[in-house]
Amino acid sequence: MEETYEFTKEDLEEIEGIKAKFPEVMPATLPTLWVAQRRFGHVEPPVQRLVAETLGLPESHVHGVATFYTQYYKERKGKYVLDVCTTTSCQLCGGYKMLHYLEDKLGIKAGETTEDGMFSIQSVECLGACGYAPMMQITNDVYVNNLTEEKLDKVIDSLKEGEMPEFESVGMPLLENINDK
């Protein structure tokens, strides 16, 4: 039996607001998919269909857009999705080591979800934070920088408690500071 999905009244209002921003409906696809993913935790085919119906767009179009972006979850993921960067800078600084540590710790492989539905691990391409390599992103949200095994332990523990780690703001090295040295 396929689950049925419905947007709440607030969601629909938000979607109306999104539609009002664009001269055509098509560009509203991306933000509406975000609304759906926030509501249902994923954009499986029935959710894509709901989005298509809500916007009055072809299902195929919404499907094409959803599959283009890895940030939309086309299948159910854990509550926390750990996107470990394994592109060049992170790779050189131990990205794969961090990934494998996580895999061993949670007992799953990249691309899988723990049985309790808490964690998914993904090996992802560059997230644009090469200065803080190795790093990972949690559920398309907070970046955790300069990963170490201890830091991962701490992050996992706090996530299990239900606490998202703080966003670590790493400032740009200012020119005068560099000159000072």
Added chain:
Amino acid sequence: MPEIFIDGQRYEFEEGDDRGVLQFILDQGKEVPFFCYHPAMSAPANCRQCFVKAGTPVKDRETGEFELDENGERKIRWFPKMQTSCSLGMQDGMVVKTQESDEDVARAQKDTMELILINHPLDCPICDQAGECPLQIQTYKYGPEGSRFEVKKQHKPKRVELGPRVTLDAERCINCTRCVRFTDEISESHQLTIVQRGDKNYPIAAPGREFNDPYSLNTVDICPVGALTSTDFRFKARVWEMNQTPSIDITGGKGTNVDLWTRDNLIMRITPRFNGEVNDHWMPDAGREAYKRFNENRISRPAIKLDGDNQSKTSWNNAIETFAETLESHKPEDVLVIGSPHASVEENFALMKVFNLWGVNNFKFAPHIEEGAGDGFLITDDQAPNTSGVKLLGYEESNDLSSEVSDAEIVIMLSDELIDRGTLSKEDLKGKFSILLSTNECETAAVVDLVIPVTCIAEHAASYVNVEGRIQRSFPAKETKYKDRSLDLEMNQGRLDRFGTNFDNWVTEENKVDCVPAWEIMNQLADRMGLEVKFGQSREIMEEIAGSNPAFENVSYERMDNEMGINLNTSNKQEATA
């Protein structure tokens, strides 16, 4: 008039001509390789194959004069990068260099093709598209000799059933998006999209949805590679084994122009043929199924009821003799001739002329209309190809054929499956002597007293008038028992036809049906009954019709061939005003 220079040659174009440079070049009979561009759809310029160098002349801002270089030639300001000619609009004075005159362009096209081929499997020997594949042809012409990529190719889904009629091999896809644009812009079903991205992408329908567009098979035709294949035709025949004959779609009233592809006297497939006035590049899927009617369930040799309700095969002589004796034992007033919107103008005319001469004046036909079946594009309510033609010949339209039949003693029907489509019932024909000239076995043929096999559209040259009053004609594609491809100059020959003999194991004599055109049957009947009629070839019959029926004035096969069909309404109107 604005001018454009292509490879150093000057061409003129009309002001406001919105053709792209690529289309303009193609229209001049020149060539630039391309994959994603299609003249009937928007140009997304995503295959990048049609690169050309382009530039515009430099004008002095103050005088408005062209600036000249030291040789007195116009100075050209070249676009900084190569342009995709499909999406490049023409401008007055524009200079274009294609691969024919510029090494860099040839090199760019070669490199683009190398990129396109990175993940394309080299399975041409087993690919249905081979032989008519733009990628294959253009790789031979413009591509690199080998690939420098030694890494493993991307693997993608193979043998995906997109829908009931189309099978996808995603690995062969080069993501030109022609199929996606077809469903968006032409059939407007929006059923296809490109999924994934980068080198992993391929076209598919939304999850859980079928690609069941009534025009879905057109995507197979426009696919520039073997990614989309017809589930029905897949692996049936190689392109170079077949020969191609122009014809008309008989499954609807639109008169869609088609090509019949023949091998060993079997129609293997039907594809649309371009006619801007009728169907553009497209045809409905249903029309492609018609090839089965041409091959299977054909009536071969006449059949006659001898004992009770059982038919048995008989000779042509006996069939004609029985036909004539039956007529002679009755009066012309007892005879009802039922013409057919499914048969050609010539067949209906021959029938009418012979029986008219003998004294019959009861000519009826039943239109084959399914209300609501049409879609305003290529599918019509009219299920028959020649409804207008039968009407113009003077057959009277009848919506109550069974009462007409009950008033007659002899019923002569021309290839129309009247019982199968519910216009008549078996009981209607009880107690009558019924004669059917038919192409295929059907319920109607099973109950009549005399069945005479006639040629179908794939076996004769004959014309059909579509719902808009356009008369178009077919060519013979299949040999009958009495035809020889190499002697009939209207027939095409494929490789196997030309180089084979009757003793080759790929020549199947059974594929030739024992039937003759309806007008030849009328010849024999008229001869036997002593009537002064003699029909020649269908070409001559059309000349006779044109000479005697004002609706067909000036119509000839030659004109139909040259003008891709003639609209009877407008051509007559023009004459009226002239």
